[in-house]
Structures are given as C-alpha cells and as structure tokens.
Amino acid sequence: MAKVKGDIVVDIEKCKGCELCVVACPQDTIALSDKINKKGYHYMVKIKDNCTGCENCALVCPDAVITVYRKTGKKKEKVATITNVQKDMTLEVN
Amino acid sequence: MAKVKGDIVVDIEKCKGCELCVVACPQDTIALSDKINKKGYHYMVKIKDNCTGCENCALVCPDAVITVYRKTGKKKEKVATITNVQKDMTLEVN
C-alpha cells in the first residue's frame, strides 16, 4: 500500500464509459464495468484499492464525474462540500 | 547634346497635370504648362530638348499618355504603330 492513500467516487449515471480514465490511471485502479447504466454505457468502477489520489482519472474525464480524495499530512486548499456523487460503484470486475 | 537622343509625345487631353513625370525626369526636360486642357488640368510639356528617351516619365505616368522614342545604334524590340498621340505640346514655358 502506497504511503499516500487515495480514493475516488464516480457518478456512474453520468459516466459514458469512454475509458480515458482507465488509461490515465498509473495504478490500474479502475476499469469499465460489464454492466451498463441507464444511458447504456459501461461505466467506470474501481477494481483495486491502490488508488493514490493522483487525480489523473478526474483530470482526463470529459464528463467530470470523478471525485478524488487523498489523505496526506499536507494541508490542502479549502474545497467545498461534495454534492451529487454516488458511491455504489466500487465493484470488482475482471 | 547626349549621345543617345530621345523624344516624347504627350496626349495632352488625357494628361491630368499630376507632375509625377516632371519629378521623374532626370534631365528636367519637361514641366507643366500654364495652360489647361479641356478637363481643366495644366498639362505636361517639354521645356528642353535634352531628352534621352530614358522612359522614366512614361513609366510613372498614371494616365499612360506619354510615348517615348529613342535613337540608338541598338536594335530594338518590335513595337506596333503609334495611335492617338498628339504632338503640339512642345512649348517653352518658364
């Protein structure tokens, strides 16, 4: 487990399954689910617990559906409360 | 008298008295008449007989009213017959 611990939350109904986050993740933490959302897209899910909170996935996501958390000693800039994110997508897929 | 002898013919009714030819002539051969043509312009006239046929005046004339002749030993490119030029503008002015 890396020193810096991170985690992500994905708004699966907004995800379009473009897979750009998957390619962007240096940790191979994420992948597309074999399920589809209401729009018919295979949405992104976490498949490992090694997220470092590097934000890469969120940065490349065209639909701004990823929220990233990172636990470090450093003081972070103030950000506001999170709204409208769903948490039920941390599925193991293969 | 220079070795190369030249002469010009001006279509005075087309001349607009812009004086550009006068400034362009290296020999000070030409000037504006104190008379005006039908359009109301002081037209260009020859005031000296030292024309070398250098063409400068004709080159800068925006109204294409100057015909130039030059007598040299050299063989010249064939040009067609001259039309529509008037010859009564070789007045002495001061």
Add this chain to the structure above:
Amino acid sequence: MDETIVKTEEQEFLEEEICVAENLVYRRPKTLTDLDLHYCPGCGHGVVHRLLMEVIEEMDIQDKVIGVAPVGCAVFAYNYMNIDMQEAAHGRATAVATGIVRVLPDKLVFTYQGDGDLAAIGTAETLHTCNRGENILIVFINNAVYGMTSGQMAPTTLPGMVTTTSPFGRDVNKMGYPLKMTDLVAQLPGTYYVTRQAVNNAGNVRKTKKAIQKAFQYLQQKKGTCFIEVVSNCPSNWKMTPVESNKFVEEKLIPFYPLGDLKSPKEETK
C-alpha cells in the same frame, strides 16, 4: 437490479477514512451545472469545459466572466457553464465578444470556438479581433474536423486524412494545407499570449489549465488578446474509440501542431 455490491475490508476502510470532506482534492466544479454533457463519450470538449469552470471557480470570477460559444458541438456550452453566456452565429464569436467587451471593458470575456468556426467561416473576425488586441480570451478547440455537422473536412484536417468531404483523404493540392491560425495570430501585435495545448492525457490537461489561468489573469490586467488552441479529438467522426482518438492526437495531430507557447509575455519567458 441484479447488481450486488461486494466491498472488501480495505474498501470499507478507505471510504470511512479517506472519502471525507477534508481529504477532498478534486471534485466537479460548481460552476459546471449538474446537467449531463451531450458530448460523445471521450470528447475533449467536456474536459475543456471543466477546466474553464474550474479556473473560474478557483479565481472566484463567476460574476465577471461572460462566455461566447458559437455553433459547433459546443453550441450548448451555456447549458453546462454556470455563467452568463451568449450563443453566436457560426464564425462570429469574436465579433460578438468584441461587442461585449467594448461596452463592458471590466468584464472577462472569452469565446469558445471550433476549428471550422474559427479558422474557416470566422477567419476574418478571428484575425481582426486579434489584430485589434481585444481584451478577450479565445479558446480554440482544434479537433481537425467539423464535429457538429458530422465530420466534414476542417481547415485543420491533416493532409491525407479521410473525412466525409475528403473521402479520398485531404488532397493538399486541391484543398490546401492545414491552416495554422494560431501561428498566424501569434504574429499580430494585438495578441499578448498565444499558446497551443492539448487534453489527451493528464499531464497536458494540467498544462492547459495553467494556460487558462494565465489567460484570465492577463485579461484582468487588460493585456490584450489571449489565444489558447487546444488540440482535441472527435472520436465519433474520426470513427475511433476515445482511447484510439487520444492516441491519434498524440501521434498525428501533435507532431503537426506542436504544443507550447507561441507567444508569451516577457515576464514569463525569461
């Protein structure tokens, strides 16, 4: 629904310990509305929208910014960007922005234009706006194709590239070479900051955001026209997956349209 959620112990720990407000490092900017973007999966438009809204949120200039988006896939930008916006006729965004900034000189006005828009029909407006040095930011999404109208050749389409109107590949002898508007406007005295960026990977996204930040700062200082080309993708019309399209950006587009600042203020370049 038949989906069962299997949480590992580790996951439970993470959620409890990490997903709390004080650890939040990235979330959708609030200046982006909650609507689903209508863009195709993987389209760079979404990334650039988000970056603009992030910068506006971070700089707290929502009440100062006025956006102009002309026809093109991003014509609905006003549905997503939670700021005052004007939709513009195809090609005329910079004229519209000129109209706005001349009467509201203290506002921060930006345009958001495609390559068809900015470099074909809007060529005259683009060049003259830059030449006058209007105090606006021009965001220029170069996806080498007319996205909205389904994939016709754009001024920036690469030589040999197949589109619906260059079905045998762009023939430079008949259709001309790709037009590098960014290179041209960089030479006009009116432009202050001219740069070419991309959003095909996280590193480039970071740089693009930086460029947008700088540009808004320059606008605040009334330095003149800022111009950011973003080399982007159009998976749908390129007939590629999003991942393939970003590879195409990397391997074909960026070599032709090299990234970096074409003109940057002296304070910055030294």
Add this chain to the structure above:
Amino acid sequence: MDETIVKTEEQEFLEEEICVAENLVYRRPKTLTDLDLHYCPGCGHGVVHRLLMEVIEEMDIQDKVIGVAPVGCAVFAYNYMNIDMQEAAHGRATAVATGIVRVLPDKLVFTYQGDGDLAAIGTAETLHTCNRGENILIVFINNAVYGMTSGQMAPTTLPGMVTTTSPFGRDVNKMGYPLKMTDLVAQLPGTYYVTRQAVNNAGNVRKTKKAIQKAFQYLQQKKGTCFIEVVSNCPSNWKMTPVESNKFVEEKLIPFYPLGDLKSPKEETK
C-alpha cells in the same frame, strides 16, 4: 485657341529624326482601352493598370487572361483593361477568381484589390484562397486608405495617420496595428511567389513590372498563388499633391512596408 507653337530647330530635327516608328521605345499598351482613366491625378492605380496591360500585351496572353476587380476605386478597371473581366462584390474577388480558375484551369486569372477589400472585408477569402494555392495572381494595391468611399481608415493605415474615421490619428490601442496581409500569406504553403513592390518612382515601377511578368509566367506553369502587394498612394484622400504623396510613400509607407520578395521560388532566390 490662343496657343502658339514655337518650335526650335532642334525640335524640328528631333521630331523628324526621332519620332518615327523604328525609334519607338514606349507607348501606351494596346491592351489598355482609349478611355480616360477616372482616377484622380497622380493615382497609382493608373500605373499598375498600365503595367498589367503592358505585360499582357508583351506576353501576348490577352486571350488567356481573365481579370477580377471588386469594388474600390478600381471597380471600373474593366473600362480600361481590354480583356474579359468580372466585377466582384466587395472583398470577394479571390472567391470569384477561384470560381473562374477552377472551371477554366488553363486561363490566367488575376484579381486587382484594394487594402480595404483584401485585408478587411475580404480577409477570409484572401487567406483561404492563398491557402488553397489557387493558381491565380492577386494584385494588392495598398494605399493605406479606403479610396473610393472617400478616405476612411484601412487595415493598412499607419499608426497615428489621420483619416476620416481616425480623425485623431490611428490609435493602435483601439484600432489595432496595421495588418500586414502580405507577410501572413507568405507563410502559407499555398503561395508560390509573394512580393511587395511600389510605383512611386521609375525604378520601382520597373521592378513592379518585372514582378508582374514573373507572376504570369508562374501562372502559366501552374505553380500556385502569386501575390503582389503594390505600396501605392491616394493623393486625394491623403490631402496631398501627387508629388507629395509619392514622397510620403517613400518616407513613411515603404519603411513600414519594406519592399522586396517575401517568398520567391527556389530557382529564383539562388
């Protein structure tokens, strides 16, 4: 009329001996009609008209050439040039020329445009025509002002220069710097030969003619777009005599718009 002709002996001699067909070295080209040009006294338009017609006569291409002149002082060019011509809408000459040359690829098509026409309203057409490399010659008369409409500011008006729409002098902060279209088009791969000339003195007139000759040769060889800027004058709207205006060209315009080839074919530059 009260004009008496006093001929000196010398004169008589000259006329007899010199003014004969075999000594003729310069006359009005026959490709110019016999009409009086409507231009103001000393206007450079006349000189360029004549040069074009001289080259066409000398190259014997009257039946190959088609000219396009848009609105501007030279809109009546078709009255003077004894060739097939099309009048074009303001700014659209190169689009019209494109239409012609695409359907008549073996003809030699040229446009004759003012600075307002080519560099303001016609910016997009100019740039894209050059970018496509249409096989035409663009003759661009830069007189730093809108001549025909009586002296408004042009894109090429010098900084500080007074015109009817810049009554306090062109303020580059509000109106932008003069736009050097020739520099821009020289960078497009579509252009083959790009040069800036002037007609303010006999030497420059000779060079301009040379440039026109070259351009028509390149058109015959289908080399792509040839672009000749001619830095010219507008005595009427500059409120100067023709002689003063040519001095202004020499002292103010040419330093800002330096003469010479901006792009010339490799065979030529070596």
Add this chain to the structure above:
Amino acid sequence: MGELRLMKGNEALAEAAIRAGCDAYFGYPITPQSEVLEYLSREAEARTGMVVLQAESEIASINMIYGAAGAGKRAMTSSSGPGLSLMQEGISYIAAAELPCLIVNVSRGGPGLGTIQPSQGDYFQAVKGGGHGDYKLIVLAPSSVQEMADFVRLGFDLADKYRNPVLILTDGAIGQMIEKVELFEQLPKGGTYQKPWATTGKTKNRERNIITSLHIDPKEMEKINLRLQAKYREIEEKEVRYETVKLEDAEYVLTAFGLGARICKKVVELGREKGYKIGLIRPITLFPFPKKLFADIAPKIKGILDVELNAGQMVEDVKLSVEGKTRVEFYGRMGGIIPTPEEILEHFEKIFLKGE
C-alpha cells in the same frame, strides 16, 4: 424508363447535378443538407470531371458560383437558412449580373440558429428577395425525392434560358428522407446553351466580355432594371408550374407547397372521405406564382385554406392573387413542427364548416 433507385432527397439532388452536366459545385456544410457536398465529393469528379470544392464559407461559395457562372459554366451551391442569409449579397449580385446558376435551400426552422427540423420559413427570403434591390429568382419547390432530382435539371435549363439564378426551396424532411427516384440519363457537361457573354478570355474576333452589376449612371441603371423587370414578366407568363388535385368540383381549396402539399394531399383524401368538396393547388414555381389560377378559381369557390410550415408567407401571394374575391385563411406550424393531416382537416372544419 430511367434507372430506379432508393435515394435520400439530398443525394438525389446531388446525383441529378452530376447528370445534369453541372460543371462546378461550391458549398459549405450545414445540416440538413451536408449530404449534397458529401455525395458530390465521393462521386462527381471521377464521373464527369465536375469540380467540387468545400469553400471556407457560404459567402465564398456564392461568390465562387458567381465566378464560375460568369465564366459560362453550370455552377451550383446548396445550404440552409443561415447560410442562405449570408449569401444574400451574392445572390443580389448574381441576379443583377444575370448569371445563370442553381442555388438550393434545404431549409430548417428559424429565425436565428433555430432548429434543424424542417420548416418553410424562408419563403419570403426566396420569393420576395432577401437581398437588396429589385430582383427575382425563379423558385422551384419540390415535394418528393423524385422532384429533388428532376428540378435540378429543370433549374439549370431555366437558369440558362433566362440568364437568371434559380433557387430550389426545399426543406430538411425532403432532403433527409429516402424514396424511390427514377433518374434521368447523363447529359453533356455544361449543358447545351450558348453563352457568348461569358468571360473565357478575349479572343481577337470579339469585344471583351464584362460581368458586372455596376451602373453608376441612374439612367443606365434604370434601363437595366427595366430590362430585368421585363424578363421577370416574361417568366411570369411562360414558366408558371403547379399541380392541382380534385379541383374540378371543389368548393374549398387547400393550397400548400413542398412538404406542406404532401400533407395536404392526405387532407384532401380524408376530407373527400367525409364528403367535403375539397381540392388542392400546389404551386411548384413560387416565383412565378400561379396568380392566374388563383384569380380564376377565386370567384367560383367558398374559400381557400393556405397551409404552411411558417407564420404565413405564401398566403400573401395567394391573397394578392385573389384580390378579395374569396376568403383566404391560413394554418401554419413553426419551428420544425410538422402538422398532421388530421389537425389540418380539423382546422379546416372549424374555420369553414362550423359556422355554416
């Protein structure tokens, strides 16, 4: 019989352009007609050597047409509402310089950016003249894919015959839909009309040709205008085209053009089923408008219901034709909404029958 194919309206139009011997197409993409440029980009050059060029804008397109038509060639462009608006200066120039060419408006809902759904809101622009000055286009309104093809040939012929631009005014529905179409055979490229006025290079044995619309002397300009007006009167006399349905015994007449007329045919059927003596006039040429037909029938009928996909535009020409001699009512839908036959019939009943 010609080749029978299933084609999209826009593609039939493009195919017909090739077959009609069109020399050059210049255009700019816009929904719902981009298929024209796309089809031609694929097909045209290889088959007839036709020039196909994607211009940098609609303004460039229309001026390229000006150049090519002035050079004596069959030239054409197509666009939709906003693009047509941009072409108005060029169209006025082309009409004034009397250049034969073909312009197509596959229109959509406006004003402004509007919607891309079909509409007939550009009737005024096409028929009254959206550009400056007094001029007229010959305006053809197809109502099927078959006519999309046929009117290209007809349009080029009329254009050449009268040295006048021809506009095909159609809409997104007709452009996008697929129907059977019988294609005419390939015609010689450039058509067969002589164009001695074209700028093709001044040869020794003729005076120079000039294409212009500038006539600075008002007397000269008026003369040109009078000549144009005389030409328009001739066109009004000779080139009126329309289709009628069940007019013989009609007490009420529906009128509509293009897509609207297709729907109204159904209305006539439905109405006749209910026993109403109802007929239809479909103007095919919007200019010249079938004035006389309307004027002649007006005193014999009880009323006209004009149906359009706009706020009421052709209805003015109907009223101008009948000069108060019968009641003229209007029913229209806008913004891309297409009225159903049932709703039109209902409206017809409400207006004309309920009071009786």
Add this chain to the structure above:
Amino acid sequence: MGELRLMKGNEALAEAAIRAGCDAYFGYPITPQSEVLEYLSREAEARTGMVVLQAESEIASINMIYGAAGAGKRAMTSSSGPGLSLMQEGISYIAAAELPCLIVNVSRGGPGLGTIQPSQGDYFQAVKGGGHGDYKLIVLAPSSVQEMADFVRLGFDLADKYRNPVLILTDGAIGQMIEKVELFEQLPKGGTYQKPWATTGKTKNRERNIITSLHIDPKEMEKINLRLQAKYREIEEKEVRYETVKLEDAEYVLTAFGLGARICKKVVELGREKGYKIGLIRPITLFPFPKKLFADIAPKIKGILDVELNAGQMVEDVKLSVEGKTRVEFYGRMGGIIPTPEEILEHFEKIFLKGE
C-alpha cells in the same frame, strides 16, 4: 425649443445617436452613409464616452451589435444595400434572440453593386425579412433630416420596449441632403429601460443569463415562434404611425414613404391646384403597416396610386390591406432615378382620369 442646426441627414442621425444615449456604434464604410461613422468618430467618445468602432466588415458590425445589445447596451450600426444584405444572418439572429438595437439602411439603387444614387428597392428586405425564418423588424421610414434625428430616439425606445431590432429605412438623398433640424437634448447614456436579461456577469443572486436563438426541440422552437408572433401582433396594434395629407375629402389617394412621400406632397399640391380631390398617406412605420387606415379608406375612394423608387414593393402591403376594395395602381422609378412631381401627376391623370 431644442437647438436648431443645419445638418446633413446622416450627420443628424449620428448626432441623434449620441444624444439618445447610444452606448456603442459599430460600422463599416459604404456610400451614401459613411458620414455616420465619420461624424461619430469625431464627436462621440469625447462627449459621452460612447464606443465607436470601425469593424472589419458589415458582418462583424452586426455581430458586434449582437454582443453589445446582449450585454444590455444601446447599440447601433448603419450601412447601405449590399451591407444590409450581408447582415441578414445576423439580423435574423438578433430578432430571434430578441435583442433591442438600431440598424440603419441608407439605401441606394440595386440590385447588385448598382448605383449609389437613392432608391427604395430594399423595402421587401426590410419589411418581409431578408433573413431566414419568421421574424419582423420594426421599420421606420423618415422623410426629412428632422426625422432622421427624431427616429433614432424613437427607434431606440421602441427597440428597448419590445426587445426587438428596429430598422430605419432611408435613402441616399435623405442621408446626403442638408436641412434644418431641431435637436433633442442629451439623454442619459444607455437609456432608462431595465434589462435584467442582459449578460453582465452572473451574480450570486440571480440565475445565469443566456442570449440564444437555438431551440433544438421543435416544440420549444414553436413556442418561441408563437411568442414572437404574439409580440408582432401587439406591435401591429400599438405602434402604427403614419402621416396623412388632405385625406378628408379625397377621392384619390397617393401613397408613398420616405423620399417618395416628399415628392408626392408636391403632387398633392399640384393636383389640388388643378381641382383634383387628391390626398396622401405616408406610412411612417412600414412594419407595422397602417393596414387599418387603408382598409377603412378603401371603400370610400376611387383609387390609390402607390409611388415608390423601386419596381413595386410596398404596393403589395397596400393591396393586402385594401383586399380588392379599391383600385390600386403603382408608379415607380428605379436605379437612382427620382421621379418629378410633374411626371407623377401626369401618370395619375393618365391612369385615373383619362378613362373617366
């Protein structure tokens, strides 16, 4: 009484723009109206801080107006025939987005490049809509230098009141001529109408403002269209303006607008001298057109002679108003030719009196 001055029509218009509190003028030179931009370049900024910018084209001008008007400011442009044609897309957008602004057409003889002499050939373009889609401009037709000034103020007020573009349709003669004009006092810059819809930066306490004319859903688009049409009906009810001369006992009515109406006033004088019972209707608003006035008077008179400097454009609105209830004749000159009162009277006599 306001300041009395001798002014050129174009300059009076420019001066009035400053005084009406115009915030921004964007324009491009074209004869016969370049004085507007020239005058404003000299005068405006120093006096009120008004923005004056020479745009790179008419297309840029109209879109700059769009931006400035969308930002809630009083914005204006002016041009002539060909320039107006280029603006048609922008005008359609402005009308659709309901942006108040002022557009001036100092028209000249067309079509095409035409002549720069005065003409009224752009009536259709102004009144029927030269752009795409169903929209209307409020159109004012001044016939004196005084009205060139007054209608700028009126125009801005109507524009703001209805959120609708206003077009002043005048011509080269009225733009170029000098007459006495009484100028109104300087009004506050920007006018006094509240514009809560303007894009001025989204503050915390309001939703974002959007200026757009795009409504991709036909139902939505139709709703917008119906709202626009309802507004136009309201304008038709409330804003009709006209002038009448000797209408009370008139047996024949002349009608003309702008410059034409000035000439026709003289015709009325000459006619009355000869004992003809002749009057004049001068529509001041071309849209809304004084339909009711014409409809009401039609049954009471023997005929109307419509006089225009074109091939017959307003005459269609006259005919549509009278619906066959009186004879409507037309007399027009084109291409910059201005008819004399005498020739009009002669034509009137020939048409209406010779047969009697």
Add this chain to the structure above:
Amino acid sequence: MKHEAIFAGFGGQGVLTMGMILCYAGMKESKEVCWMPSYGPEMRGGTANCITIISDSEISSPIISKFDSVVALNQPSVDKFESAVKPGGNLFYDSTNIINPPTRTDINIFPIPASEEANRLNNMKVMNMLMLGAFVEVVKVVEDDSIVYGLQQVLPERYHHLIPLNNEAYIIGKKLAESILAKI
C-alpha cells in the same frame, strides 16, 4: 395497405439499416416507400431512429408522430416511443436489456430477447435482423424474399459473407414472434 413504423435504438445497433432494408424490400414489390431518419445534434450521445412507411399508394407526410409499429432496441427508445404506438398497433422490443418494460394494454407487445439470441449467434450486429424478422412475421408488409434482397442492397460488398448469418437471425426473429403470436 399502408404501414407506418419507427425503428429506434442506440447508434451502432443498426436501426437505420432496418428501415432501409424494409424500404428496398418494399421497392422490390413495387410498393411506395419512405424512410426518414432523425437527424441533428440529438444524435450526439448516441440514439438514433428512422420512420419507415410502406404503402400501396402515394405516401403523404414523411414525418409522423403515431405509428402502426414501434421497434425499440433499447430502454430510452421504449420510454420515448411506447406512447406513440397507435391503439391496436405493435411494440417490439429487445427484452434482454430492458429494465422497465412497456405497460400499455391497448397495443400488442412483443418482447423479443434479441440481444440474448444474437449473443448466442456470436454476433451482436445481427440483433437488428432478429428484430426485423419478428416485425415482418407480425405485420407481413413484405415477403421474406424481398427482405433478403433488401439486405443484399444495404450490406456493403465486403460484408456479404455475413448474409447467411443475418438470414439465420432473421428467421430466429420470425420464430420468436410466431411463438408470441401463438399466445395472443
């Protein structure tokens, strides 16, 4: 005879092709046919549909809002077009991937497990032929031969080796519908 249908689904599911095949089939039988796609920016995001009309006589409006049959290949299409079926008309849908099935009782509903069956054939692309088979079995507007002809016209040459597979799918679709019809 006149039948007005709409085919709807995600882009890539071949819904536009279904309508086209039907048109060719109709043309082969000298019927009047008319096909009208939805177009424009709503295609972004991936849904597509086409109206297809087959008739013995001239077809009036190409754009209609009520249909004799709706063929829906995904959930959004069921949601959007269920209400557009004329009373007594038919609604065909891919029952594999649909979560909220249609609920109307005044129409005939045909749940076809098309994805599942296509999956069994190892080619998701033939799902549209399955649905088309079901459609033709029920509405009988054209002959099966004509559909085979239509498929040949529409399929690019390079895919012609897939014709047998498509035909197989078509027949499966017919059978599935047949069995439902049997129950009605």
Add this chain to the structure above:
Amino acid sequence: MKHEAIFAGFGGQGVLTMGMILCYAGMKESKEVCWMPSYGPEMRGGTANCITIISDSEISSPIISKFDSVVALNQPSVDKFESAVKPGGNLFYDSTNIINPPTRTDINIFPIPASEEANRLNNMKVMNMLMLGAFVEVVKVVEDDSIVYGLQQVLPERYHHLIPLNNEAYIIGKKLAESILAKI
C-alpha cells in the same frame, strides 16, 4: 417664394460651400432650405455640384432636374447644365476660362469674369464668392447680411481673417451682375 439652383464646378473651387452659405443665409431668414450634393465616384476626376433650394414653404423633393438658376464655374458644368435651366431662368458662368459659352436664348445668361477678378484680388479661392454675389444680386432670394452670416458659419475659424476679402469679392460679383442686368 421658392428658388431652385445648382452650383457646379471643379472640386476645390468651393461650389459646395456656395450652396451651404446660401442655406445658412436662408435659415437666418427663417426660410426652408435644402442642399443636396452630388456624391460618389463621379467625384473622382474632380467635378462637383450641389443643388440648393430656398423656399418660404416646405420643400418637397431635394433632387430635381430643372433649375431656376445654374451657376457654372467651369466648362464641363456649362456643358452639362445649360439645358437644365428652366425657360426664363438664369445661367451664371465664369467667363474667364470658358471656351464654348452657352447658346440658349430663352434664358438669362450672366457671363461673369470671376477668375480674372479673383486673380486681381490675388486669391483664386474667392472666385466662388464673386459668383455668389452675382447670383444673389440677380435672384435676390436672401439679404446680403444673411450671406455674411452664412459665410461666417461656413468658414473654419482659422480662415476668418479672410472674411473681408470674401466680402469684397462678393460685392464685386454683385456689381458685375448689376451691370449686366442694366443691359438686359
């Protein structure tokens, strides 16, 4: 009272100014005035003219083709406008520089040696005031005082020192016309 005149000559001879001065003079006397220049490309090449109308009542058309008076400062203007004088009207022209004088007999012709006299005053620019003097002397549409006022309005401040010279020229013009009138 209504007088319709046209002033015509080369650009630079001050013909437009003549009309303007007359307008100001008329306005001072509360008359209706209207001034209409010729404009456009025919100004290239240097000729200019303006129509000026002074009237006690509303002025209808600003553009007319027949004039009560024509004032022509050069040959082309005489050639162009001689035929535009109404029968019984006046034609004033600069007789110094004119080669082909007017020939009509149904109008009053006033040859004024304006260039010559202006030359004598050592300022060719005042030639227009000379002609204006002649014109006002004959047609008497405004008072001389009003002309002085008009001159002040029209002349830019920096030339106001030339007002006396202009007035002198004006009076000479009046006298020249007077002597011709005496002969009529």
